[in-house]
Amino acid sequence: xxxxxxxxxxxAARSYLKAPGAAASTEPLVAIRGVSMSxxxxxxxxxxxxxxxxxxxxxxxxPSGCGKTTLLRLxxxxxxxxxxxxxxxxxxxxxxxxxxxxxxxxxxxxxxxPHMTVAGNVGFGLEMSGWRxxxxxxxxxxxxxxxRLADYGNRRPDQLSGGQQQRVALARALAPSPQLLLLDxxxxxxxxxxxxxxxxxxKRLQKESGxxxxxxxxxxxxxxxxxxxxxxxxxxxxxxxxxxxxxxxxPVNRFVAGFIGEANILPAAALGRSGGSVxxxxxxxxxxEPGAARHRGxxxxxxYLGSDTLLEVDTPxxxxxxxxxxxxxxxxxxxxxxxxxGDAEVELQD
Amino acid sequence: xxxxGKIVLGAAFGLALGAQAQAQSKGELHIYNWTDYxxxxxxxxxxxxxxxxxxxxxxxxxxxxxxKLKSGAAGYDIAVASHDFVQILSxxxxxxxxxxxxxxxxxxxxxxxxxxxxxxxxEYSIPYDWGTTSFGYDTAxxxxxxxxxxxxxxxPAELKGKIxxxxxxxxxxxxxxxxxxxxxxxxxxxxxxxxxxxxxxQKPSVKLYNSDGIQDRMASGETVAHQVWSxxxxxxxxxxxxxxxxFAKEGGIAWMDNIVVPAHAPNxxxxxxxxxxMLKPENSGMHSTFAGYPTAVTGAEKFTDPAVATAxxxxxxxxxxxxxxxxxxxxxIRAYDRIWTKLRQ
Amino acid sequence: MTRLxxxxxxxxxxxxxxxxxAVPMLVALAYSFMTSSPYGGVQMPFxxxxxxxxxxxxxxxxxxxxxxxxxxxxxxxVVLAGLTTAACLAVAFPTAWFIVCRAPxxxxxxxxxxxxxxxxxxxxxxxxxxxxxxxxxxxxxxxEGAGVTDEPVTLLYNDGAILxxxxxxxxxxxxxxxxxTLERVDHRLIEAAYDLYANRRLxxxxxxxxxxxxxxxxxxxxxxxxxxGSFLAPDLLGxxxxxxxxxxxxxxxxxxxxxxxxxxxxxxxxxxxxxxMLIQARRGRPPSELHA
Ligand SMILES: Nc1ncnc2c1ncn2[C@@H]1O[C@H](COP(=O)(O)OP(=O)(O)OP(=O)(O)O)[C@@H](O)[C@H]1O
Ligand SMILES: [Mg+2]
Numbered sequence: 001x002x003x004x005x006x007x008x009x010x011x012a013a014r015s016y017l018k019a020p021g022a023a024a025s026t027e028p029l030v031a032i033r034g035v036s037m038s039x040x041x042x043x044x045x046x047x048x049x050x051x052x053x054x055x056x057x058x059x060x061x062x063p064s065g066c067g068k069t070t071l072l073r074l075x076x077x078x079x080x081x082x083x084x085x086x087x088x089x090x091x092x093x094x095x096x097x098x099x100x101x102x103x104x105x106x107x108x109x110x111x112x113x114p115h116m117t118v119a120g121n122v123g124f125g126l127e128m129s130g131w132r133x134x135x136x137x138x139x140x141x142x143x144x145x146x147x148r149l150a151d152y153g154n155r156r157p158d159q160l161s162g163g164q165q166q167r168v169a170l171a172r173a174l175a176p177s178p179q180l181l182l183l184d185x186x187x188x189x190x191x192x193x194x195x196x197x198x199x200x201x202x203k204r205l206q207k208e209s210g211x212x213x214x215x216x217x218x219x220x221x222x223x224x225x226x227x228x229x230x231x232x233x234x235x236x237x238x239x240x241x242x243x244x245x246x247x248x249x250x251p252v253n254r255f256v257a258g259f260i261g262e263a264n265i266l267p268a269a270a271l272g273r274s275g276g277s278v279x280x281x282x283x284x285x286x287x288x289e290p291g292a293a294r295h296r297g298x299x300x301x302x303x304y305l306g307s308d309t310l311l312e313v314d315t316p317x318x319x320x321x322x323x324x325x326x327x328x329x330x331x332x333x334x335x336x337x338x339x340x341x342g343d344a345e346v347e348l349q350d
Numbered sequence: 351x352x353x354x355g356k357i358v359l360g361a362a363f364g365l366a367l368g369a370q371a372q373a374q375s376k377g378e379l380h381i382y383n384w385t386d387y388x389x390x391x392x393x394x395x396x397x398x399x400x401x402x403x404x405x406x407x408x409x410x411x412x413x414x415x416x417x418k419l420k421s422g423a424a425g426y427d428i429a430v431a432s433h434d435f436v437q438i439l440s441x442x443x444x445x446x447x448x449x450x451x452x453x454x455x456x457x458x459x460x461x462x463x464x465x466x467x468x469x470x471x472x473e474y475s476i477p478y479d480w481g482t483t484s485f486g487y488d489t490a491x492x493x494x495x496x497x498x499x500x501x502x503x504x505x506p507a508e509l510k511g512k513i514x515x516x517x518x519x520x521x522x523x524x525x526x527x528x529x530x531x532x533x534x535x536x537x538x539x540x541x542x543x544x545x546x547x548x549x550x551x552q553k554p555s556v557k558l559y560n561s562d563g564i565q566d567r568m569a570s571g572e573t574v575a576h577q578v579w580s581x582x583x584x585x586x587x588x589x590x591x592x593x594x595x596x597f598a599k600e601g602g603i604a605w606m607d608n609i610v611v612p613a614h615a616p617n618x619x620x621x622x623x624x625x626x627x628m629l630k631p632e633n634s635g636m637h638s639t640f641a642g643y644p645t646a647v648t649g650a651e652k653f654t655d656p657a658v659a660t661a662x663x664x665x666x667x668x669x670x671x672x673x674x675x676x677x678x679x680x681x682x683i684r685a686y687d688r689i690w691t692k693l694r695q
Numbered sequence: 696m697t698r699l700x701x702x703x704x705x706x707x708x709x710x711x712x713x714x715x716x717a718v719p720m721l722v723a724l725a726y727s728f729m730t731s732s733p734y735g736g737v738q739m740p741f742x743x744x745x746x747x748x749x750x751x752x753x754x755x756x757x758x759x760x761x762x763x764x765x766x767x768x769x770x771x772x773v774v775l776a777g778l779t780t781a782a783c784l785a786v787a788f789p790t791a792w793f794i795v796c797r798a799p800x801x802x803x804x805x806x807x808x809x810x811x812x813x814x815x816x817x818x819x820x821x822x823x824x825x826x827x828x829x830x831x832x833x834x835x836x837x838x839e840g841a842g843v844t845d846e847p848v849t850l851l852y853n854d855g856a857i858l859x860x861x862x863x864x865x866x867x868x869x870x871x872x873x874x875x876t877l878e879r880v881d882h883r884l885i886e887a888a889y890d891l892y893a894n895r896r897l898x899x900x901x902x903x904x905x906x907x908x909x910x911x912x913x914x915x916x917x918x919x920x921x922x923x924g925s926f927l928a929p930d931l932l933g934x935x936x937x938x939x940x941x942x943x944x945x946x947x948x949x950x951x952x953x954x955x956x957x958x959x960x961x962x963x964x965x966x967x968x969x970x971x972m973l974i975q976a977r978r979g980r981p982p983s984e985l986h987a
Pocket of ligand 1: 039042043044062063064065066067068069070071218
């Protein structure tokens with residue numbers, strides 16, 4: 001299997017910025033400090049602080065319009081922040097145009113050059129950064145093999161399927177060995193099956209290349225399966241940043257708890273706790289005999305999900321959901337008890 | 351008679367004429383004339399007197415007229431053609447005999463204009479108006495007295511680079527031949543070489559070759575001397591009083607436009623009525639005022655605006671020698687064409 | 696069945712092309728092989744004399760002599776039309792790009808402004824240049840008023856004035872097709888090129904230019920062909936001091952009364968343009984092969 005070598009390309013952008021190794025050990029690959037971005041009256045980003053580490057797979061997750069694309073475009077250099085600083089290897093790159101940043105992008109619609117062949121597309125970045133012709137040919141071959149399109153070099157983009165185009169876009173962006181790869185919803189145009197395959201492929205490419213990936217998605221499952229860290233965004237802010245398990249297990253607020261997976265939100269008082277509210281994941285809830293249970297209620301609905309069953313139970317503390325194995329004989333209107341371990345309760349900030 | 355003015359004004363007149371004189375039932379008259387050459391007031395008068403509805407279509411060169419009539423798709427009752435084309439049109443059978451000499455008012459035509467060389471016995475035509483071709487210049491720029499065309503063909507320093515010439519080879523050649531005292535429609539190699547040499551020598555002093563917009567160029571001082579039609583020059587002089595039209599000692603070129611009736615004219619009788627209408631001094635004078643050129647009708651001057659009729663270039667002085675340039679044969683035309691092409695290499 | 700249907704559907708456009716393009720050219724072709732009649736027009740017998748005349752013209756005494764006069768005229772016209780095309784391209788491309796980069800409503804307005812001259816007769820517009828450029832014209836008045844010059848600068852009646860007039864007349868024919876191709880270029884392609892380390896010059900050369908080429912080719916043809924045959928600008932702005940193809944053809948059809956010769960030159964020029972078109976069409980067909 002071919003791998004993406006970390007061979008530095010002889011490009012202007014590269015020499016302008018310090019090599020990753022040369023950076024101070026405390027400095028992350030990218031440091032975003034107090035970045036805000038407004039389009040006229042629209043505040044797309046508000047005081048963003050975020051580090052992107054070397055070799056990491058970071059996902060920006062959030063609902064439509066929350067500012068994911070804007071943040072990505074700031075990193076790519078297509079927009080410039082209204083306030084704040086973006087440092088790459090310790091140097092402020094906020095004012096630099098895209099061509100002077102060792103950062104490449106996989107565009108949402110791929111943006112392949114229609115008048116060039118696949119090989120022409122993949123080699124474009126190399127050509128622009130001054131590679132010699134024979135080197136380009138070898139590198140293109142290597143990249144196409146990596147994305148499993150070895151024999152497609154002479155095709156035109158419009159002669160490829162969506163998934164193949166996607167892979168060409170990846171190869172094109174990775175060919176110049178950027179320090180950071182940005183991907184804006186790269187899989188959204190693919191069907192479910194292909195998407196799963198490409199998720200695995202992407203993760204593999206990231207591991208092999210060692211290049212940091214920043215992926216934008218609003219698909220929580222995608223974020224959970226692929227990322228080293230997830231930044232959950234809403235209305236121009238980052239609400240929570242952490243590893244998938246951390247985000248899932250300890251959401252900081254209602255929005256995160258609700259946006260990633262499902263959660264029962266209960267007032268803290270109902271559990272005899274102090275503070276505002278508490279989240280409990282439905283799969284941590286067990287359905288027990290009503291007698292001994294801490295919470296009791298009537299079954300409002302039953303949803304069979306194949307291997308699991310989702311019950312909605314009307315309790316004094318509100319509607320609670322429980323996800324249980326199998327499909328034991330509950331019936332709507334019956335009284336059940338609900339219970340969960342203490343560590344399943346996550347205190348929320350709001 | 352500038353092409354520019356013709357197009358702009360022609361469109362306006364076409365509209366104006368179309369709007370009036372509709373209700374009468376005495377039939378129609380379709381006139382095909384040079385642009386800016388048909389007095390709308392006169393046409394109105396004609397319609398009022400005769401009840402005939404007039405429509406006017408325009409063209410910008412004799413060649414267009416010839417081509418149109420040749421194509422057979424005409425439908426015109428009256429056309430106006432220069433004297434050299436009257437001969438061509440009759441020879442080609444494109445106009446019909448009207449026997450104008452039998453018109454009651456035929457006698458209104460001045461003796462010298464009756465039975466001209468291009469239409470003996472006025473079988474086909476009556477004169478519309480006539481004028482001369484020479485040079486005009488600005489006496490404020492060139493103050494010395496001028497009596498010869500030499501001043502313009504071999505110009506003094508004051509005029510160099512500021513002379514305008516006609517843009518048509520036949521008109522340029524005919525005046526050069528007058529200057530050289532050679533016969534018109536010349537295909538004698540020696541004469542042609544001489545004429546070509548005059549033009550070649552003159553070229554560095556020529557600012558442009560263009561028959562359009564002369565009036566404007568002379569009035570603005572863009573050119574200080576120009577080959578020009580007499581009537582056009584009067585209009586330029588009205589804007590710049592220092593202009594003077596030269597009746598040169600070598601003589602000059604004259605032309606006459608004539609009213610003819612195309613073969614197969616749908617309203618032959620109305621066409622004859624129109625011709626007779628134009629023989630009346632008051633109508634002829636009205637036309638003269640509009641066009642700025644003298645007509646051939648006795649007494650028309652009395653009905654012409656004095657500002658027009660007394661202009662120095664309106665009529666040549668008695669005894670001035672002028673030549674009606676005839677329609678030339680193919681050989682001469684080819685030779686002129688060749689000189690013209692070479693000249694503008 | 697479907698073939699017949701598609702043929703029927705194509706019939707109106709084929710007919711239009713046939714009537715408005717092929718027929719006049721065929722007529723010119725036929726005329727060019729006939730003999731001129733004395734007062735204009737053509738007559739039998741068939742003859743190749745008109746084509747011979749392009750190279751061998753009759754001298755005053757009737758002998759045939761080799762002449763480069765007409766070749767010179769054709770050459771000069773081709774050069775002038777070529778310069779016009781190049782200048783139009785140089786102006787039109789940035790203009791079209793500028794318009795494409797505006798907001799949709801501004802674009803509408805700018806496109807309207809570009810096509811505004813079409814509403815006014817070309818003769819009048821060309822004549823307006825005479826009024827602007829002549830010795831007593833606005834430009835000279837401004838120059839003198841600003842103290843740049845003391846006496847009128849001769850701006851008219853030279854090749855530069857002709858070129859200016861041609862560029863002015865035909866510029867919209869270049870802007871509009873280029874605009875229509877540039878408008879369809881996905882903006883993200885340009886961002887992608889920048890992202891892949893292309894600078895402005897390379898983005899233009901490698902992305903915009905190849906993608907706009909169909910429009911450029913169409914524009915070049917729409918400018919070159921009529922510029923080659925135009926006679927208004929040469930006559931009015933050039934002062935008729937130098938003959939160009941358009942004026943020559945016009946001359947032969949009017950006072951020259953030599954329709955076959957005029958037709959022969961027209962046929963020669965049209966054939967040249969047609970060949971250029973075919974070459975262009977052939978080169979432009981598979982755009983993917985531009986950068987293999
Ligand atoms: N060029 C622009 N001009 C004006 N407003 C903009 C512009 N780009 C983005 N916005 C606004 O900024 C906000 C964030 O947009 P952005 O595209 O970053 O959202 P997103 O998170 O990528 O959404 P989606 O998931 O729908 O792609 C939105 O309110 C959007 O309307
Ligand atoms: Mg987005």
